[in-house]
Amino acid sequence: MSKVEEAKQRKNKKKKMRLVFRSSILLVLLAAVVFVLVSNFNKDKTVIGVGADAPNFKLQQMNGDGGELALDDLKGKGVMLNFWATYCGPCKDEMPYMESLYPEYKEKGVEILAVSLDSTDLVVDRFIDDYELSFPIVRDNGGQVLELYDVGELPSTLFINENGEVVEKVSGPLSLDRLEGYLQQIVPQ
Amino acid sequence: MKKIICESCGHENPEGTVLCGACGKPIENNQHIDGNQSGKLLNMRYEGSARRSQTHNKSIIDKIWNFFSSVKVGVTLIVITLIASAVGTIFPQEMYIPPNVNPAQHYADQYGILGKIYYQLGFHNLYSSWWYMILIAMIGTSIIIASLDRVVPLYKALKMQKPKRHTSFLQRQRLFSKTESVSKEDMETVAAKLKSQRYKLTEEDGHILAEKGRFSRWGPYVNHIGLIVFLLGALLRFVPFLYIDDYVWVREGDTVVVPETDQQYYVKNEEFIIETYDEQDKRYQAAIKKQGGSVPSNYQTDAVIYKASNASVAGEDPELEVVKEGSIQVNKPIKFDGFALYQSSYQLDEFKTMTFKIHETEDEEEEALTSFTVDLTNPEYEYELDNGFRVVIDQYFPEYYLDDGSPASKSKYPRNPAFVFFVYPPNEDSPEVSFAGIGRNVDATGENDYKVGLQNFEVRDVTGLTVKKDYTLPFIALGGLIFMIGVIQGMYWQHRRVWIHPSESGVWLAAHTNKNWYGIKRDIEKAIDGTEVKMVQDQQELDE
Secondary structure, eight states, X not given: OOHHHHHHHHHHHHHHHHHHHHHHHHHHHHHHHHHHHHHHHHHTSOSSOTTSBOOOBEEEBOSTTOSEEEGGGGTTSEEEEEEEOTTOHHHHHHHHHXXXXXXXXXXXXXXXXXXXXXXXXXXXXXXXXXXXXXXXXXXXXXXXXXXXXXXXXXXXXXXXXXXXXXXXXXXXXXXXXXXXXXXXXXXOO | OOEEEOTXXXXXXXXXXXXXXXXXXXXXXXXXXXXXXXXXXXXXXXXXOOOXXXXXXXXXXXXXXXHHHOHHHHHHHHHXXXXXXXXXXXXXXXXXXXXXXXXXXXXXXXXXXHHHHHHHTTGGGGGGSHHHHHHHHHHHHHHHHHHHHHHHHHHHHHXXXXXXXXXXXXXXSSEEEEESOOOHHHXXXXXXXXXXXXXXXXXXXXXXXXXXXXXXXXXXXXXXXXXXXXXXXXXXXXXXXXXEEEEEEEEBTOEEEOTTSTTOEEEEEEEEEEEEOOTTOHHHHHHHHHHTSOOEEEEEEEEEEEEEOSXXXXXXXXXXXXXXXXXXXXXXXXXXXXXXXXXXXXXXXXXXXXXXXXXXXXXXXXXXXXXXXXXXXXXXXXXXXXGGOEEEEEEEETBEEEETTEXXXXXXXXXXXXXXXXXXXXXXXXXXXXXXXXTEEEESSSOOSEEXXXXXXXXXXXXXXXEEEESOHHHHHHHHHHHHHHHHHHHHOOOEEEEEEEOSSSEEEEEEESSOHHXXXXXXXXXXXXXXXXXXXXXXXXXX
């Protein structure tokens, strides 16, 4: 090999090294930027989103037979999990819709579970009597379930399929039509 | 890559070299790079070494690299970021506007069209907006790449510099003198005296380089490493394991779960205390008067921290074990398992219990026939009273207001409690309906024989605690420390060099420093003291 060729080879090697070095540094920096942007974007998102497994909780049922009600007890059924409170106007508005659809969808294997964030049993009980609600209502006494599901806005509703997976998540009030549409999605196959 | 062979010493320099790495002779075709064409003095930045970024521009990677390598680009990015940061302070950030308002609406209402633009461009959440973050990231990238691109050639150049320099290099140094005839002893004296001033001497064929404080040249790069560590620390704040910043309200007597602890920790508010400076104390009187009222001296929450000892399902009452008891004061948090709870807000006098009395409507004295106390956190449905009275709570509104004429509650917190009572007088089966609240007792029918009136109440305070966990502080502190070391290194030391170049019968003296020219002149004055060697002249001053 001539000296010129040798030098050429050395040069090429060096060039390649430089490209690898620069590319890898740029790649690391790009990865850091993507990491920051993605984490920042996800920061305000609720922990339990669409596609996630709905975590279990256990609360005292306020109506019906009373007793403890755990979300896991409802495995195998579709579950509409509604977060509400008596001091939330739009929550109150959608309650009659839920009540009107409940018997039909209970037949089809869908359970409606409403978690109240009120601070006293009394107000919830009086509300249940007032609105004649028959679907199970529980009260999140210590706010643990609220914290677990990281619910921001009231009302918030999660539609969970028979496998315990969140299919749909709705923040804000629901109309009767939309409610029915979502309920159809979680009817067990 | 082309090599440039120095005409004078034969040293092989990489393309883009301004001053020969070995002897310092200006490379003829490259003088434009550092603006050396006009003017007598040489620009000594980066020792005239080749910054590859300025010459090589082939693949896309090289182009990106060279973009970030440019100091001009870096400075521009910093200026843009500074301007954006300043604009971000014109209107309040979103976290400082009242909660429960729609930000889009709020900015438009409060600040008009400018507020609307401000909101739409994301200035309301500037410091976590994606474009601000990208700016910061680009500054970080620029710091890393620009430093790498400069520190390597600079290091090489300083490492291989030769004592024997080309005459044109020496003549064009800022400090320079020519002495026609000098004895050998004098030259040795100068060298020895420089050595005694802690200069390091290297010699080649009688040519001497005296150098000190070279390490100060690394100051800016050390400083940049500090900045990078600092930015990395800030980056780590996005890892929830390392950084948590949340908030919790706790009412006196209540125990609530501490957010972000996976339902593991609970905090109980035993008591919230506000203390004020003693108005009788002469030391404080003037200040209190100036303030126009009492001045708080202490905000304190006496708290108990519990750990849930059984792995319970959310919503189930956990078994709690006391972890810590103590008081939280401003800047004196309670700490447990990496978490710290800081005192940050409070609300005074939320209603806790209300005692109502029943009296005859006719009775102007309103003498209590009987009374009952409602615990607002857990009201009973029915109260059996003395004298045969029975009271049923039909409705309870914790924060009462009229919603289109019908009573409703704004929240679950008893800030303005009101009740609809069914009062069953002794031996009666049909109740009288009474509405009672703060400053209200309304007889719904106007035919009631008995009235319900507020007799007494108890209040409690609510404390607002910030939940913090921050493992990123050590990184940020380390970054700050390295930054400071770099600054000190570059500011308090200077890289001083003196070249002693023997000519036929005399000597040439040239000197360079990166700052503090006065200092190096004094060093040289001391060194030539008592010899024939002429003092260097400041050629820059001569030009002016």
